[in-house]
Amino acid sequence: MKLHFFGTCSGTQPRAGRHHVSFAVELPNGVYWFDAGENCSYTAHLMGVDLLNVRSIFISHCHMDHVGGLGNLLWNIRKQTWVKKLQPAADNIKVFIPVRETFDGVMMILRNTEGNFETQYTVSPHSVDDSLCYVSEADDITVSAVHNNHLPHDEGTDWKSFSYIIKAEGRRVVYSGDTRLEDIPSILKDETDLFLMETGHHSVSDVCRFITGNSLPVKRLFFIHHGNRVMDDIGQAYDDARANFGGHVAFCDDGTTFEL
Ligand SMILES: [Zn+2]
Known part of the structure; x- marks a missing residue:
């Protein structure tokens, strides 16, 4: 599998050459998108990633540095159908997003752009909870969500911040989302080929020592x-x-690809 990194910084002030967090896993029949920070689809398109191959989008939580580019991503997918006179690989693009209002707000913006944002495919919102949330019909990939404590949580309400466990082609990739160190043992129980860990809220040394000290x-x-x-x-x-x-x-x- 290929991992494409579109944006690699946290929600700090703008910096040259870095945009807010977003990456994708590319498999033979589809592109699976994780978080959608500013400019993600712009960078992806310039990297040669075909936006018409996007099958699903997984949002860790709805802070702006993780969703700021979602509207433009959906816009650019639709625009590519016009430019290339092709339909997306998926009849339905699924958006897994912890806060429904954020999805509705993005779609409201898009409906007030050209053509009422009508499409011959559908874009559907899906809530996120602690479960296997996605099994691909097209590719050998599953995605599971595990809540974390990045955002406050009241008993009896939905969790609003998640990490994702991606299994594809016999590999296990874990994306922390934004998280606390004490959350990560629960997502690293099994042998993990690649752990994508955020450093917006942690020192690099602390993360490394925590992983090593807990034999993760x-x-x-x-x-x-x-x-x-x-x-x-x-x-x-x-x-x-x-x-x-x-x-x-x-x-x-930003703008790099790693083959796993
Ligand atoms: Zn963040």
């Missing part, structure tokens, strides 16, 4: 959703990671 089975540790500390001195961040984690570490950059 992580083969590759890639950092995403960078905060200012990482972006101010990426060299120091690499030194901290290598000093505290024995496996393969990397700091994701």
Whole structure:
């Protein structure tokens, strides 16, 4: 599988060469999109990722640095159907999103753009809970959601922030979303080929020590959703990671692809 990184920073102030978090898993028959920060579809299109292959979109939580590009992503998919005179690979593009009002708001904006945003395919919202939320008919991929404590939670209400476990082609990829360190053992119980961990709320050293100290089975540790500390001195961040984690570490950059 290919992992394309479209945006790799957290919701900090604008910085040259970095946009808010978004990446996708590309398999032979589809593109599976995770978070949709600003500019994600712009970067994807320039990387050569075919937006008409998007089958599903998974949002970790509805902060702006994770949903700011969702409207433009859906807009650009529809626009590609006009430009290329083709339909998307999926008759129905599923959007897994913890807050329904955010989806409705994005669709309201889109309906007030050209053509009432009418399409010959559908875009459907799906709530997120602690479950296997997606099994692909087209590709060998499943996606499960696991809640985390990034956002406050009242007993008896829906969780609003999730991590995702992606299983495809025999590999296990885990995306932290925004999270707390104490949440991550529950998503790293099984051997994990690639863990995409946010650094917007954590120091690199703390994350590495936590994983190592708790013997969490992580083969590759890639950092995403960078905060200012990482972006101010990426060299120091690499030194901290290598000093505290024995496996393969990397700091994701916008506009890059990793083949797993
Ligand atoms: Zn964030």
